[in-house]
Amino acid sequence: MIEQLPVAVLGANGRMGAEAVKAVESAPDMKxxxxxxxxxxLTSLTDAGARFVVDLTVPESTEANVRFAVENGMHAVVGTTGWDAGRLERLESLLTGHEGVGVLIAPNFALGSVLASAFAAKASKYFESVEVIELHHPDKVDAPSGTAVRTAQLIAAERASAGVEPSPDATTSELAGARGCEVDGIRVHSVRLRGLVAHQEVLLGGPGEQLTFRHDSFDRASFMPGVLLGVRNVAQHPGLTVGLDGYLDLGL
Amino acid sequence: MIEQLPVAVLGANGRMGAEAVKAVESAPDMKxxxxxxxxxxLTSLTDAGARFVVDLTVPESTEANVRFAVENGMHAVVGTTGWDAGRLERLESLLTGHEGVGVLIAPNFALGSVLASAFAAKASKYFESVEVIELHHPDKVDAPSGTAVRTAQLIAAERASAGVEPSPDATTSELAGARGCEVDGIRVHSVRLRGLVAHQEVLLGGPGEQLTFRHDSFDRASFMPGVLLGVRNVAQHPGLTVGLDGYLDLGL
Amino acid sequence: MIEQLPVAVLGANGRMGAEAVKAVESAPDMKxxxxxxxxxxLTSLTDAGARFVVDLTVPESTEANVRFAVENGMHAVVGTTGWDAGRLERLESLLTGHEGVGVLIAPNFALGSVLASAFAAKASKYFESVEVIELHHPDKVDAPSGTAVRTAQLIAAERASAGVEPSPDATTSELAGARGCEVDGIRVHSVRLRGLVAHQEVLLGGPGEQLTFRHDSFDRASFMPGVLLGVRNVAQHPGLTVGLDGYLDLGL
Amino acid sequence: MIEQLPVAVLGANGRMGAEAVKAVESAPDMKxxxxxxxxxxLTSLTDAGARFVVDLTVPESTEANVRFAVENGMHAVVGTTGWDAGRLERLESLLTGHEGVGVLIAPNFALGSVLASAFAAKASKYFESVEVIELHHPDKVDAPSGTAVRTAQLIAAERASAGVEPSPDATTSELAGARGCEVDGIRVHSVRLRGLVAHQEVLLGGPGEQLTFRHDSFDRASFMPGVLLGVRNVAQHPGLTVGLDGYLDLGL
Known part of the structure; x- marks a missing residue:
């Protein structure tokens, strides 16, 4: 008989949390x-015998939640935003005193999105030009998306370390905004369209060829395989890991 | 035996002109x-017996070329830019005195591009959201492209006459330029990428659905079917026509 | 005060019907x-004072439902399949005796899909090559989709009436099925992928250019604007109309 | 002053060879x-002092060319097809006697294409569904393309070794060919369209998400960065390497 991982979901009434509750209940290897x-x-976590905590709450409470989990020897998989440098530092200090405990903080649990960003960054050093287009529903308040910003940063870092020149651009006459915004020197464009959920394209161009990585998130369900993969692997990754890609086999 | 239309190409040493020379030579119904x-x-036009003139020159000489053609009873198909309101007005005056003569001034001879813009405008009134993305090689100096500006204007006019609300957009926090530029209230994004030629997408979005019109110009050859179609039809359209769509059967 | 159209939904417990109930309830001009x-x-339709009937039932009952509506002077908007030639003929006969009554039978209520098919057909005569790719979730049992078959038929008819040659194809060595299936001489390819709903691309190609029409249906909600448009216009179209495009302003 | 690599091009009058001649002449680090x-x-190779040979000839002569190069201590970068198992075996035997010499045999020199295939294979094990669409000009005689076959094989191998189930497919009613052909259990679709050169998409789908890798080859120029990269690295890879990906840094 399969041993089931005892999992608790925090933020269970939120939209992502509710999906996670369903996903954990459906996973044969979790309880x-x-x-x-x-x-x-939070004391009900210990009462219930939770060994894995999935935190999908709000920036105001996520740090206290994770602290509680670590102090009680529970591994944590965290999708809540708001983990700035100060918080991450305090968490790392805490973890040094709890050696076997793993924490995964992932700004994005969509496997396809994480893979696309990682591959696009890696490939970007072989191409003269790179730009990012992200497309979301029109109720989104920020532009560009957090994922697009991180993707652009990854690309910029990879190109910088390989000594690649900036993407060529002869534009001398621009209607303000036409060429998008710049994140670490990478152009990013934000489209807002009714009917969309969350989508991103990285476009790489060289002489006579284009390479495009596109990710489409049609549904919050798309985050759940990543959350479950996090739970299944967090115990084998003691200490702090930021980003789901740390758990993926991307070596080629 | 087929009667061949006697065609002259002006600007025959330019890149577009050279393509037109080849296209006319290959067309069985033209000479x-x-x-x-x-x-x-220009007098060699009359000497040669030209009845159709294809002008692919430069803004400085196109007006004089077309004037010469009209005054000598030749139909003209014009791809040169620089036809502002004043020039168009003068040309219309001239044409009232030469009744059977037709002139087509087309800012774009790519059939696919013209069709895409016309259809996108027509469809745009059935959707909440619309945005335009144009993608070109990085040696282009202006952003957005002239075609994208015209497409956005067509869309804006069609939506205005149908009383459609502006595309929804909840953005409150924007990194400058992320949301593109605005042309008559329509968002337009310009991508510049090595390897590309000229490409454009119009994205329409409504509840649960997206409709996309994409045109790719891979090669100057793509303009030639439109130039030939212009030559074949200009005699049946006396007076001034602006835009190749005036010659296309798009009625549905 | 706005006068509200009295609408009844048949098949209200089905998935499409339940969406239609919500859509009608949300429409300010319907009750x-x-x-x-x-x-x-069905007698409850007359009791309730319905003047418009939306039929989203099953092939077994749709004909009787529509007959009842027509005989009682109600206009009908029908999304149910199963209307073969015999049924359509009987319905037309019935309608000749009920002059002011309109019936719309639409195999597809997604505005974007209907527009894409109509435009693609119209444009297809200007291009050498055309192929269709449809992409759906992997639980679909038929390939290609009904929409793809109809799109291919529309394209084939438009090209035939314009005297366009078949798309060129030099394939002499084919792994069986690689080049898709043929519908009236048009190649159609069916992709099945987890995560998708219903998507279709028409690709048109000529020398140096490509024109692509893509429609994405992410959600059943995408059919509702078309259903409501049907209800709002059916009274102005007495007699039988097959296909939502009969109600759309597509003239260019 | 930079030391220039002395390079010879075989097949210099062919289309690919002519491009290679131009590319080598333009590369500042090559002569x-x-x-x-x-x-x-072939003796003019030794006379000219060539240390690197780029073979872009025909299946009939490539083996003799490479044998001559290896026997004379020259490294070889080979884009010619026709290297079956027997030839590769004989070449490996030959190379054991010439220890410092490197040979790269690459069926595809488009960096973007090689990267897309490698990444798509790696990512494919995280998704339920995968299909391949390749799109080419209509003068191509084989379907699917060799690149698509190799991509499908790579994907199939990666999924097999990770124990991934076949892509789900509920199709029970298929118009022959609609679902494409099968290469090692992976569905592949071949589109032929005037205006295209060589394009490929790998589509991966999971619950609520899609990941797409698309490569566009617009021009033979797209192969030259890969050829030059081969020349620059072949001396550091003694022995036989098949596939340009062996020279790329794809580790993540």
């Missing part, structure tokens, strides 16, 4: 032992 | 009677 | 007066 | 010392 919403006491 | 370059005298 | 499921009596 | 066409004697 949902607690599903906490706003105001529920 | 190239003159191919003029910079400095050649 | 849902009846929502019937399997086994409910 | 074209010989450009041989059909019938030219």
């Amino acid at each position: 949902l032992v607690a599903a906490l919403g706003r105001g529920d006491s | 190239l009677v003159a191919a003029l370059g910079r400095g050649d005298s | 849902l007066v009846a929502a019937l499921g399997r086994g409910d009596s | 074209l010392v010989a450009a041989l066409g059909r019938g030219d004697s």
Whole structure:
């Protein structure tokens, strides 16, 4: 008989949390032992015997949640935003005192998105030109998306370390904004369209050829395989890991 | 036996002109009677018996070329830019005195591009959201492209006359330029990438669906079917026509 | 005050029907007066004062439903399949005796899909090559999709009436199926992929250029604008109309 | 002063060879010392002091060319097809006797294409579904393309070794060919369209998401960066390497 991992979901009443509850319940190798919403006491995690905590809450409470988990020897898989440098530093200090415990903080759990960003960055050093287009529903308040910013940063870093020149651009006459915004020297364009969810393209161009990586997120369900993969692997990665790609086999 | 239309090409040494020379020579229903370059005298057009003139020259000489053609009863198909309102007005006056003569001034001879813009405008009134992305080689100096500006204007006019609301957009935090530029209220994004020639997408979005029109110009050859179609039809369209769509059967 | 159209939905417990109930309830110019499921009596339509009937039932019952509506002077908007030539003929006969009544039978209510097919057909006569790719979720049992078959038929008819040659194809060595299936001489390819809903591309190619029409249906919600447009216009189209494009302003 | 690699091009009168001649001449770190066409004697390679040989000839002569190069201590970069198992075996035997000499046999020199195939294979094990679409000009005689076959084989091998199930497919009613052909259990579709050169998409799908890798070859120029990269690296890879990916840094 298969041994099931005892998992708790924090933020279970939120949209992502509710999906995670369903995903954990459907996973044959996991058992949902607690599903906490706003105001529920963290002590019920220990009472329920949780060994894995999935945090999909809000920036205000995620640090306290993860601290509680680590102090009680539980591994944590975190999708909440708001983990700035100060918080990450405090978490790393805490983890040095709890050696076997693993924490994964992933700004993005969509496997396809993580893979696309990683591959695009790696490939970008072989091409003269690179630009990013992200496309989302029109209710999104920020532009560009956080994922696009991180993708551009990854690309910029990879190109810088390989000594690649900036993408050529002869534009001398521009209607303001036509050429998008710049993130670490990489042009990023944000499209907002009713009917869309979350989509991104990285376009690489060289003499006579183009290489395009496109990721489409049609549904929040797309994040769940990544969350489950995180839970299944976090115990084998003690300490702090930022980004799901740390758990993926991308070596070629 | 087929009667061949006697065609002259002006600007025959330019890149577009050279393509046109080849295209006319290959067309079984046309005969190239003159191919003029910079400095050649226009009187050789009459000497050669040209009845159709294809002008692919430069803004500085196109008006004089077309005037000469019209005054000598030749139909003209014009791909040169620089036809502002004043020039068009003068040409219309001239044409009222030469009743059977037709002139086509087409900012774009790529059939696919013209069709895509016309269809996209027509469809745009059935969708909440619309944006335009144009992609070109990185040696282009202006952004957005003239074709993208015209496409956006067509869309804006069609939506205005149908009373469609502006595309929704909840953006409150934008890195400058991320959301592109605005042409008559339509967002336009310009990508510059080595390896590309000239490409454009119009994206329409409504609840749960997206409709996309994409045109790719891989090669100057793509303009020639439109030039030939212009020559074949210009005599049946006396007076001034602006835009190749005036010659296309797009009625549905 | 706005006068509301009294609408009844048949098949209200099905997936499409349930969407239609929501859509009618949300439309400010409509009033849902009846929502019937399997086994409910049609006489409640007259009791409720319905003047518009939306039929989203099953092939077994749609003909009787529409007959009842017409005989009682109600306009009908029909999304149910199964309307073969015999049924359509009987319906036309019936309608000759009920002059002011309109019936719309639409195999596809997604505006974007209908527009894409109509435009693609119209444009196809200007290009040497045309192929169709349809992409759906992997639980679909038929390949190609009904929409792809109809699109290919429209294209074939338009090209035939314009005297366009078949798309060129030099293939002499083919792994069976690589080049797709043929519908009226048009190649159609069917992709099945987890995560997708319903998507279609028409690719047109000529010397140096490509024109692509793509439609994405992400959600059943995409059919509702078309259903509502049908209800709003059916009274102005007495008699039988097959296909939503009959109600759209596509003239260019 | 930079030391220039002395390079000879075989097949210099062919289309690919002519491009290679131009590319080598333009590369600041290389010197074209010989450009041989059909019938030219191989001994001029030694006379000219060539240390690197680029073979872009025909299946009939490539083996003899490479044998001559290896026996004379020259490194070889080979784009010619026709290297079956027997030839590769004989070449490996020959190379064991010439220890410092490197040979690269690459069926595809387009960096973007090689990267796309490698990444797509690696990513494919994280997705339920995968299909390949390749699109070429209509003068191509084989379907699917050799690149598509190799891509499908790479994907199939990667999925097999990770124990991934076949892509789901509920099709029970198929118009012959609609679902494409099968290469090692992977569905491949071949589109032929005037205006295209060589293009390929790998589509990966999972619950609620899609990841797409697309490569466009617009021009033979796209192969030259790969040829030059081969020349620059072949001396550091003694023995036989098949596939340009052996020279790329794809580790993530």
